[in-house]
Amino acid sequence: MVLEWSSGSKEDYVVSDWTPVHEAAIHGRLLSLRNLISQGWPVNLITADRVSPLHEACLGGHPSCANILLKHGAQVNGVTTDWHTPLFNACVSGSQDCVNLLLQHGASPYPASDLASPIHEAAKRGHVACVETLVAHGGDVDHNIGHLGTPLYLACENQQVACAKKLLESGASVNQGRGLDSPLHAVARASCGDLALLLMDFGADTQAKNAEGKRPSELVPPESPLTQLFLQREGPPSLLQLCRLRIRKCFRTRQHHKINGLVLPEELKQFLLHM
Known part of the structure; x- marks a missing residue:
């Protein structure tokens, strides 16, 4: 294994080969990961492709491993050479728990590059819960x-x-x-x-x-x-359809849930919400 200290824009990280920390993270081996960290293994180890253990924990869909890494200072917005962030990887795996955890720790819902957009990846793969969580946190x-x-x-x-x-x-x-x-x-x-x-x-x-x-x-x-x-x-669409679309247009992006608060019959609310 080769370890080399480098200086990042925010904090130091370590460039290395594939390590036991990466291995434990991607396979969800929480106990092994805890032991490695307690033995002094850095959580911000990155490979030559800038893949961190946090990237791997999220790609494997292991929120417990991601959580322990974040608690020990893992960089939440680290970017690989392919522009993959931990959040992008969480959307690949479809782990809503990882997506939630990352956003709570300051992950940006916006892509670091158009080559790897979390919300596009979640939409393409059919991960509805991930899409919903990203939108709730300001995803476009x-x-x-x-x-x-x-x-x-x-x-x-x-x-x-x-x-x-x-x-x-x-x-x-x-x-x-x-x-x-x-x-x-x-x-x-x-x-x-x-x-x-x-x-x-x-x-x-x-x-x-x-x-x-x-x-x-x-x-x-x-x-x-x-x-x-x-x-x-x-x-042309029916008058009923035109009215529904017009009312919905009054509610901006991510605000359509407020239709539930209107003083209207329940059936009409469900009609406006397409339920």
């Missing part, structure tokens, strides 16, 4: 990355219905996708009826044209039942 539901698009677009592209619904309920723009390609374009290609209905209920523009000048309905695979759905939704 409409963060648009050139090569990925918005979190909603990624959720739709990967047919993650529950994540798409959570993003829309949190105020994500239903028509922002990747360039001119809207989430509904992505859903049309995949021929996913549940997602198409969801997007339309939240006001998706069925007439939007992508860079090729095509509307979503023109991208539906031949003989797909989705074709009939688009035919049924042709024309």
Whole structure:
């Protein structure tokens, strides 16, 4: 094993090969990790790729190991050479407990680089609880990355219905996708009826044209039942739908839960909340 002290921007850390601390962290061996720390092993050991034990604990989805590392001073926003933060790794594993823990210890919900965005990763993989926690801590539901698009677009592209619904309920723009390609374009290609209905209920523009000048309905695979759905939704939305969308628009991102506080019949609240 090679150890070399280096000076970081905030505090010293140690560059090393793969160590027993990394091994214990990624496999969730809490007792071994405690013993290693008590023996004097630094918690901010990083490999040549700048991977720390905290990165590994979160990638393995082990909040107990992450917690002990953080309590002993692990850098919560450390970045690997691939721009992965511990929070990004927690979203890869889908560990809401790790996501919560990191945010409570000061992790930034915003990506260190567009090459590794936590909320995009959670949306793509269908980790609804992680998306919800990130949004609750200020994550941008409409963060648009050139090569990925918005979190909603990624959720739709990967047919993650529950994540798409959570993003829309949190105020994500239903028509922002990747360039001119809207989430509904992505859903049309995949021929996913549940997602198409969801997007339309939240006001998706069925007439939007992508860079090729095509509307979503023109991208539906031949003989797909989705074709009939688009035919049924042709024309202007109903007055009922327009009213719902207008009222929801009055509530900004992450504020739609306040609809529950309105002095309205319960059924009307559920209608406004898409429940």
